[in-house]
Amino acid sequence: MAYASLLSLTQTLEQILHDPDDQCQVLHQQEEQIGRCLLEKVRFFLSFLEDHSQNNIETIRCLEGRIRVAAYEAEDIIESQIDTSDQIVSDSRNHCERCVEFRRYNLAKKYEKLQKVIQELDSISEQVVNMKDRNDVEILPPRNPFPAGSSKFGSSNKSDMVGFDDELMQVKDQLTGPSSKLKIISIVGMGGIGKTTFARNVYDDPLIKYHFDTRAWTTISQEYNVQKMLTDLLDSTSNIENLAEKLYKYLKGKRYLIVLDDMWDTKAWDEVQWLFPDDSNGSRIILTTRIADVAVYAGSSSAIHHLSCLNPEKSWNLLHQTVFGEECCPCELEEIGKEIAKNCKGLPLALVVIGGLLYKGKRTPDYWMYVEQNVNSAVIGTDDQFMEILLLSYNHLPHHLRACFLYMAVFPEDYEIRKSKLTKLWVAEGFIKPDRSKSLEAVADKYVEDLLDRNMILAHERSYTGKIKICRIHDLMRDLCVRKAQEENFLHLYDRLVKSFPEVTYNQRRVSIHSNNYGHHLEDTYGSQVRSLLYYSEETSLPTSFLLLRVLDGLRISFSEFSVEIVELVNLRYIVLTILKISETCELPASISKLCNLQTLIIYSLGTVKLPSDIWKMPRLRHIWTSTCFLAYPSAAGNGEKIAVLENLQTLKGVIDFKFTKKVLQMMPNLKKLKIGFSHPGADLSSQFRHSCADLSSCINKFIHLRQLEDLNCTFTYRSGGKFIRTLMENFHLPPTLKRLTLAGCRLSWKSMAIIGSLPNLEVLNLKYFIYDGLVWEPTEGNFLQLKVLLLRQTDLEHLKADETNFPSLQHLTFIDCRKLVEIPSAIGDIPTLQVIELSECSESAVNSVKLIQEEQRDLGNDNLQIIIHDSDMLNIDYRDLTGYVSALFNF
Known part of the structure; x- marks a missing residue:
């Protein structure tokens, strides 16, 4: 490194x-x-x-x-x-x-x-x-011959299967076949063979979606831990039996499809099998595993599908698709490419990873021959041959991506890695090379896309607008990460599979803890040069000798420890804390300004955190995120002192009841994301309340001075005086740079939507909790020209009068708990860009209207419009799908 x-x-x-x-x-x-x-x-x-x-x-x-x-x-x-x-x-x-x-x-x-x-x-x-x-080294060929910003069509964007068409048809037939009894279908194969991709293709098939009443997916992984599962469950419910019973009752009587991905142990099956009722209605469970005995134990002996390695022809087809997509391979490269495919021994993961290498390299016979020779030398007939093939992709990474890739090893197996967290960590570690035309975070985003293009990491979830939100890394690629990270003294990982600490390594820079049983021996094991300490465990501690820490992630502390221990870490750049045992509020000490290098401050707490005025003396702050916080106003500058400016601040989330004056906003000129809340305890229309509303109106209008603002989230929790809020919200101004806007709790007439609709760059609009006052919304023509996502939740809206001219770029339309909504106008279906209409807890007439829209569009030859209708009888379960609920239940 x-x-x-x-x-x-x-x-x-x-x-x-x-x-x-x-x-x-x-x-x-x-x-x-x-x-x-x-x-x-x-x-x-x-x-x-x-x-x-x-x-x-x-x-x-x-x-x-x-x-x-x-x-x-x-x-x-x-x-x-x-x-x-x-x-x-x-x-x-x-x-x-x-x-x-x-x-x-x-x-x-x-x-x-x-x-x-x-x-x-x-x-x-x-x-x-x-x-x-001596010519021992030579100039590298260009890493990417394609234009900047180009993106490939491999695993980063879709997960088409190549070479398993017959097996896919067999599994689909078993899922939809006449057998009424609950059936377990197992997909068995070695790591990297494509079990998860296979199951995902089946799971996402439109006919499968239509066939089952409800579906759910959860990943189990090798780190299955009953104790951790119970601990996490007790954070959300007092009784595991109650939560499990709720799931059982929800599935009872429904035809369901459950995917249990990556099961390693029969004990895991014992823990969950009783949760799935057999009502003889054609319900199915798909189980993926590397271990055939697990599949047999689960009772799927008659429905086990062993995925084998691809033959040379299918291997070449997969490699060709990964590198060229629908393009043709140049004749001079085809024979070499077939040899490369043959040398990957039919392992899909190896093929797509080597394909990513070829995609980013030169399309010349010399370069391809060089890759072919290296792949061939990696295949030596040992058990580690596939790891050696994957190692080629690492060895050919540009230097600026290597540390970023190895950093994936800090996360637990099958961990869902938020891109926003990953890029902040990379910036704090110093991995990102500055670019004068972009922010460090924007450069880091490009690094993520580059690793996706190379198939080194996987896109697990994207936003409605197509941006990556969550990524993951394949088990074998993670094994490679861990191996190389420890070989290069980049990272030491401690999890429950590690029986003891290694010999003392005083030059270790990063430590990631995944187990509670580390015995608090960190200080004895590692020297004072540790720069990063990351916890993915319940037990945490802060060694007093780690004074050079830059990254401190996942620490759980009592409030008193903050001023005593953490403020001494003057090199700290990134910190994520959970403050325990707080019922109301706590105030961070003024000494926090000692952390003069801090870039990211994230605090989870049960109560409200008070940020002192000294926070304005930390000019390197880039991101402030809290559950809820009161932010003190900056102190007046003394004689000879400069006015504090948070020049680098991009994110401010969780702030409540803060008066944003023009002067204050000028102190954060590069703010891009702002999440704020406004509340008032008043129960009458007193002059004090009227004055508060006037201040709030003035405050909101000041946002026009945030010239870089892209994401604004405002929540109003006034308990009275709705008409004052309505008045102030009819005369507001917002910056034209906004791309995403969330408003919750205010009362606003539908006519005032023209103000929001005129925002030229708005792509996502999220309106929640009786935000508007009125029964009819008729959008103004010429508004919302760039809007891609529209979500309405809990409104009194009865009629939406709109057609394809009102939302010309709309891709995703969602209504949640809009029980008075009569129908969705059929002309909405004529929007050429529309991909999804989603309804949850809406009237029967609204549901019928979207079904009719889908039928009309199919008659017109449009089979791409997806209609998603969620059940309304899931009580407190996440409305979007059952998957999140099942994942939370098992927490595998």
């Missing part, structure tokens, strides 16, 4: 040498000289790793190891002395200024040690020059 360590060191040095704060003193000549010298050498090695290939892998690997060690040592020298106990600086300066000044002080103090690092880098540089003179 030489590249990642160099990139991180570059950002640290640039922060010291080019800090934008005008009040900071310039470096002394000697200090600046050594800093710039080190930065110049680091940039040289970054350029070398970016521009040169790895023909001589062993030589390059040795060099990378030395570069990584030198970069880590330099960063340790610079950061190790940034300790609050040494910050004896004038109290007139804020903590961030003290941190910067002290960085400079210690750069001089550690001059000799840094000189030794520079000498080591000079030695490595000399070796690199000699290698280039």
